[in-house]
Amino acid sequence: AQSVTQPDIHITVSEGASLELRCNYSYGATPYLFWYVQSPGQGLQLLLKYFSGDTLVQGIKGFEAEFKRSQSSFNLRKPSVHWSDAAEYFCAVGSSGGYQKVTFGTGTKLQVIP
Amino acid sequence: GAVVSQHPSRVICKSGTSVKIECRSLDFQATTMFWYRQFPKQSLMLMATSNEGSKATYEQGVEKDKFLINHASLTLSTLTVTSAHPEDSSFYICSAAQGETGAGELFFGEGSRLTVL
Numbered sequence: 001a002q003s004v005t006q007p008d009i010h011i012t013v014s015e016g017a018s019l020e021l022r023c024n025y026s027y028g029a030t031p032y033l034f035w036y037v038q039s040p041g042q043g044l045q046l047l048l049k050y051f052s053g054d055t056l057v058q059g060i061k062g063f064e065a066e067f068k069r070s071q072s073s074f075n076l077r078k079p080s081v082h083w084s085d086a087a088e089y090f091c092a093v094g095s096s097g098g099y100q101k102v103t104f105g106t107g108t109k110l111q112v113i114p
Numbered sequence: 115g116a117v118v119s120q121h122p123s124r125v126i127c128k129s130g131t132s133v134k135i136e137c138r139s140l141d142f143q144a145t146t147m148f149w150y151r152q153f154p155k156q157s158l159m160l161m162a163t164s165n166e167g168s169k170a171t172y173e174q175g176v177e178k179d180k181f182l183i184n185h186a187s188l189t190l191s192t193l194t195v196t197s198a199h200p201e202d203s204s205f206y207i208c209s210a211a212q213g214e215t216g217a218g219e220l221f222f223g224e225g226s227r228l229t230v231l
Binding site for chain 1: 118120148156157158160163205207209219220221222223224225227
């Protein structure tokens with residue numbers, strides 16, 4: 001069974017500082033990996049995804065993530081955080097084969113301080 | 115990107131009544147939709163997979179008779195919470211798959227917050 005671990009429940013960074021959110025997955029084959037962002041009371045918005053190819057994936061809003069098979073990780077990074085990035089971030093792993101059954105991590109809440 | 119819309123965004127109901135939540139794919143056809151439940155400060159838990167023209171597939175522990183799912187068309191899936199009780203209060207989110215291959219992308223609705231009094 002697939003699973004996702006986000007070890008950091010809550011992270012606080014200063015505006016302008018760099019950010020890295022950790023994500024580790026467990027999946028038997030080549031995973032489909034996603035990062036989503038959720039603002040309070042809202043649905044989820046896809047930041048980026050990895051299916052195959054280049055292991056460094058660029059997403060929206062200046063985010064990027066790197067797939068490291070040897071470490072079973074897919075960490076999300078941003079060089080300079082903006083106050084509007086404060087939200088909850090979910091890493092997810094999906095299975096191939098026709099349906100997008102996605103398993104989500106428990107999320108990391110990002111707080112940005114001035 | 116594709117748009118998925120949920121309605122209503124917020125609903126308050128009395129205990130014992132039933133509530134219907136709609137999930138629509140606005141600009142694409144979705145043969146498969148998914149319903150999730152999100153408890154406060156927790157992740158999304160998949161409740162069921164909704165398949166157009168056939169019965170939904172429920173995850174273990176989800177009551178089929180409690181959470182009725184209908185996927186009558188390629189753009190609409192509905193979740194009906196029957197005989198709602200306060201413990202059913204939660205944030206319900208749907209998603210729709212664009213494309214049937216593993217490379218397809220999921221698009222999420224805005225979520226519906228249900229409060230049962």
